[in-house]
Amino acid sequence: MKFKSYNNLSFKKTDYYNRLPPKEKEAFDILSTVFHFKTNNYVLEKLIDWKNVETDSIYRLIFPRKEMLNPADYEQLTLMHKAGISMESLGPFIETIRKKMSPKLKYPEKSIPKLNGLKLQGAWQNFGTIINLYPDPMVKTCHAYCSYCFRWIMFKNTEVQNSNSYSDPNTPVEYIRSHPEITDVLFTGADPLVIKADKIKEYIDPILAIDSVKVIRISTKSLGWWPYRFTTDSDADELLSLFEYIISKGKHLNICAHVTHVKELENEIVQKAIKRIQATGAIIRCQGPIVKGINDTAEDWINLWNKQIQLGLIPYYMFVEAEHNSENCFRIPLAKGLNIFQTAQKQATGLARTVRGPVFMNDHHRILIDGVITIQNEKFFVLKSLQAPPNTKGEGSLKLIPYDENTKDPGDLVALFSEDYEKELTY
Numbered sequence: 001m002k003f004k005s006y007n008n009l010s011f012k013k014t015d016y017y018n019r020l021p022p023k024e025k026e027a028f029d030i031l032s033t034v035f036h037f038k039t040n041n042y043v044l045e046k047l048i049d050w051k052n053v054e055t056d057s058i059y060r061l062i063f064p065r066k067e068m069l070n071p072a073d074y075e076q077l078t079l080m081h082k083a084g085i086s087m088e089s090l091g092p093f094i095e096t097i098r099k100k101m102s103p104k105l106k107y108p109e110k111s112i113p114k115l116n117g118l119k120l121q122g123a124w125q126n127f128g129t130i131i132n133l134y135p136d137p138m139v140k141t142c143h144a145y146c147s148y149c150f151r152w153i154m155f156k157n158t159e160v161q162n163s164n165s166y167s168d169p170n171t172p173v174e175y176i177r178s179h180p181e182i183t184d185v186l187f188t189g190a191d192p193l194v195i196k197a198d199k200i201k202e203y204i205d206p207i208l209a210i211d212s213v214k215v216i217r218i219s220t221k222s223l224g225w226w227p228y229r230f231t232t233d234s235d236a237d238e239l240l241s242l243f244e245y246i247i248s249k250g251k252h253l254n255i256c257a258h259v260t261h262v263k264e265l266e267n268e269i270v271q272k273a274i275k276r277i278q279a280t281g282a283i284i285r286c287q288g289p290i291v292k293g294i295n296d297t298a299e300d301w302i303n304l305w306n307k308q309i310q311l312g313l314i315p316y317y318m319f320v321e322a323e324h325n326s327e328n329c330f331r332i333p334l335a336k337g338l339n340i341f342q343t344a345q346k347q348a349t350g351l352a353r354t355v356r357g358p359v360f361m362n363d364h365h366r367i368l369i370d371g372v373i374t375i376q377n378e379k380f381f382v383l384k385s386l387q388a389p390p391n392t393k394g395e396g397s398l399k400l401i402p403y404d405e406n407t408k409d410p411g412d413l414v415a416l417f418s419e420d421y422e423k424e425l426t427y
């Protein structure tokens with residue numbers, strides 16, 4: 001299959017658009033002008049169940065939904081749409097809505113490494129042993145966009161892309177060399193594997209020469225959105241040779257596969273892609289968020305983990321959905337997420353016992369909701385720091401926060417796990 005990409009305008013010219021129920025069509029017309037929409041022929045032809053779009057997980061994973069906008073903005077846009085005003089002509093108004101909804105990072109300054117007192121552009125480091133790198137071409141796009149993506153604000157925004165990436169492959173080398181405690185380098189994006197294999201190699205090569213780096217990680221959703229990346233793309237063989245080359249340099253290569261739903265793993269094409277990656281010696285570990293209306297039942301996760309194990313993939317993390325925007329419409333209550341995780345883990349193959357979750361991914365600590373405890377008739381969530389920045393409470397430390405069946409917000413986790421956190425729980 002040859003890659004064919006669709007944006008909000010070109011999708012409207014397809015038969016698939018005409019097959020949408022009227023309400024879905026209207027929501028698409030309105031929302032796809034605010035949120036960047038991108039899909040491709042594989043997703044449309046092989047993954048979405050067009051007879052059941054309102055309940056189909058993959059459709060919901062790609063197409064924007066009404067709850068993503070605050071009700072007043074949605075109503076205003078609907079009125080304009082019904083009045084026949086072209087959504088594309090509302091540029092400044094749409095921009096205002098986008099700005100209002102941009103995901104907010106609480107402590108971005110703490111995560112940007114410094115070299116000789118200057119910020120290391122295109123790098124992000126929360127933990128002592130791993131650094132995330134954002135080479136310029138890798139931050140630009142993905143094979144398709146997920147509706148819940150918290151990076152959506154970067155798409156088509158060259159200003160944000162340029163200020164958060166680097167283009168000289170040697171940029172991070174001196175910093176990493178001067179920090180021998182960094183064992184893992186994660187290439188991330190958008191999706192790093194959208195770009196050509198020879199370009200990817202240019203960015204990885206200087207890192208391979210650093211002895212203290214033992215692990216190269218590549219974060220991608222290509223298996224889900226475009227498995228032909230590893231089979232019939234013109235440089236698919238070159239990409240797999242690059243994987244072998246990385247391993248031949250004595251590094252462990254970890255493909256961090258973003259997998260949300262078992263449907264992404266069910267067809268022959270993706271299974272062939274998986275086998276080809278595995279034949280290089282790379283290990284595929286799977287992670288994905290638990291998301292309202294897409295994979296929020298225990299059955300979803302039992303099916304997902306069982307399929308991953310069957311295919312030789314390693315279930316790694318179930319994340320708490322990172323805040324997409326101020327509406328927070330994808331996150332489910334923490335108690336419900338924990339219950340789904342625990343129920344699914346009991347019923348899935350025993351080899352899924354190593355998967356961790358639900359885990360917060362957008363704070364400085366990697367924090368696990370490890371359970372619920374009752375002390376003197378009061379219930380608490382037990383939180384555990386799986387990874388922590390060097391200057392804060394160590395990994396493995398536990399904290400309690402009051403249990404609330406409906407809450408989606410654990411409060412400020414950075415403050416909670418910091419050295420000087422003095423607040424005592426009273427019970």
Ligand code: SF4
Binds near residue numbers: 145151152190
């Ligand atoms: S693949 Fe990742 S970066 Fe790309 S849209 Fe999905 S969540 Fe966002």
